[in-house]
Amino acid sequence: MRHTTARTSVTGRTGGTTVSRTGWAWLLPRILAALTVLVCSVLVLPAAPANAAPDGPTATEVSFAGNGGVVLHGTVLAPVSTTQRRPAMVMIEGAGNRGRRELRLAAEALAQRGIVTLIYDKRTEGYNLLHRDYSVLAEDALAGLRLLRSRADVDPARLGMWALSEGAFVAPLAASRSTDVKFLITAGAVGITPAAQTAWGYDEQLRHAGVSGSFTHTMRVTAVRMTIGAGIFPEAFFDPAPVWEQVRQPVLAQWGELDREALPRESSQIIRQALERGGNTHYTIRFVPEVRHNLYVTANGGFDRLARIPANYGDYEASWIDRLTHALPNASADPAPPQHIPSPTLTPLAWYESPWLQLAALLVFLVAFAGYPLTAAVRRIRGRRGAPPVRRPARWLAATGLATTLGFLVYLFFVMATAAHVVGPVLIGRPIAWLVLQVLAVATVVATVATALSWRRHRRDLTRADRARLGLLAAAGLLFLPWAAYWGLLIP
CATH class of the missing domain: 1.20.5 (Single alpha-helices involved in coiled-coils or other helix-helix interfaces)
Structure with missing residues (x-):
């Protein structure tokens, strides 16, 4: 071919x-x-600018040993291109154990802007509803910082911390202990004690829901003080101001203008003054328009919890970090948004407010109010007839007293568990559930008076056993009066 x-x-x-x-x-x-x-x-370039725009972040699962050897698990989010050293941040979540998912959106946005971020699950050993230690959490954050510092794509000269809400109690502690922390960024930092901040937050939520009157005082003052006295409010009086005085690194402190939890105006002033007392004038105080406590989008004036970030989330932070390579920032502060009420002053409990006395009163109520119908049922089972002549008002007292006591405990703990975000429908300035409890409380007082009068009228017709049962019931009713007034159930 x-x-x-x-x-x-x-x-x-x-x-x-x-x-x-x-x-x-x-x-x-x-x-x-x-x-x-x-x-x-x-x-051969030593570093990339923080505001570089990579294609997207990569996620690497990591584990590291925190304070006391507790193993913590997290995720490092980094720009796709790892040929250059990048700025990096340990991100510290707010209160609770929501885990790294709470910060995932923010971490991804920052990584997309050229910043390596570490998010991790907070320890459960030594951190719960009854116990926490911000010093221990600070050591955990520093352990995470050491992990980032060991990465080839991280620039140690631009290694810092980012903290949200309660995390902003922790991050300044960590920054004051290590020169490896080169800068500090916070979102929704609180400048007052956790107890005062909680009380202020209750008031904000209840005011927004249209609640007024005694229930506001019950939540804002009585409930908070009682949880402190009972020892179930960990770190209640932690004062962040002295810690901020020890921070020497550049600080970017940010609040949403619609922050309903961290007292933006008051907290920013306290933190600013603390930094200046410590000689730190390299701070930037910023209020971000139209966002809530965690700088996320809000559709309800900051009172909702949407899991959505603004389109430009992270732009300012990346630019601020990039400018640090050229010069430290001079002190600057945006005008603070208005604050409706100042933070409350929480006084110590008086002797009659002792949690032990409160518990004793509740036990008396449960024994007396629940015991009366139980003994009546036993009498019937045994075939004993002849109920005491005062049975009608006594039955009302037992029923209304028991319903008020149990209903109060359930509703109070429910509202506290939701941080007053959920109170139910509101009528004439009161949650309907609270209004029902107030009506029951008044009925209990009326039934107490009726039982006492009937007992006196028929005391000669009562057996010894009946006198004992009714005496305990009437005593519980009399004790109920000051107790209900203290908790606001008999106050308009």
Whole structure:
């Protein structure tokens, strides 16, 4: 078979100019050489700007040992391109154990802007509803910082911390203990004690729900003080101001203008004054428009909890970090948003407010109010007839007293568990549940009076056992009066 070799000519047109294969042979090596020079020049750059725009973050699961050897699990989110050293941050979540998912959206947004971020699950050993230690949590955060520092894609000169809400109690402690922390960024930092902040937050939520009157005082003052006295409010009187005085790193403190939890105006003033007392004038205080406590989007004036971030989330932070490589920031502060009421002053409990006395009163109520119908049922089972002549008011007292006591405990703990975000429908300035409890409390007082009068009228007709049962019931009713007044059930 005869083979012929055809000589082909490849041409291309660029702007009307014909390029032959011979031309490409001359041009292609020069293009490759130029690209090689460009790539090499990128590889030798010591750092990339924080506001670089990578294609997207990569996620790496990590584990590290925190304070006391407790193993913590987290995720490092980093820009796809890891050929350059990047700024990096340990991100510390707010109160509770929501885990790293609470900060995932924010961490991804920051990573997309060229910042390596570490988010991790908070310890459960040594952190719960009854116990926490911000000093221990600070050591955990520093352990995370050491993990980031060991990464090849992290620039140790631009290694910092980012903290939300309760995390902003922790991050200043960590920053004051280690020079490896080069900057500090906070969102929704609180400048007052956790107890005062909780009380203020209750008031904000209840005011927004249209609640007024005694229930507001019960939640804002009585309930908070009682939980402190009972020892079930950990770190209640932690004062963040002295810790902020020890912070020497540049600080970017941010609050949402619609923050309903962290007292933006008061907290920013306290933190600013504490930094200046410590000689730190390298701070930026910023109030972000139209966002809530965690700088997320809000559709309800800051009172909702939407899991959505603004489109430009992280732009300012990345730019601020990038500017640190050129010069430390000078002190600056945005005008603070208005604050409806100041933080409350929580006084110590008086002797009659002792949690032990409160518990004793509740036990008396349960024994007396629940015991009366139980003993009546036992009498019937045994075939004993002849109920005491005062049975009708006594039954009402037992029923209304028991319903009020149990209903109060359930509703109070429910509202506290939701941080007053859920109170139910409101009528004439009161949650309907609270209004029902107030009506029951009044009925209990009326039934107490009726039982006492009937007992006195028929005391000669009562057996010794009946006197004992009714005496305990009436005593519980009399004790109920000051107790209900103290908790606001008999106050408008």
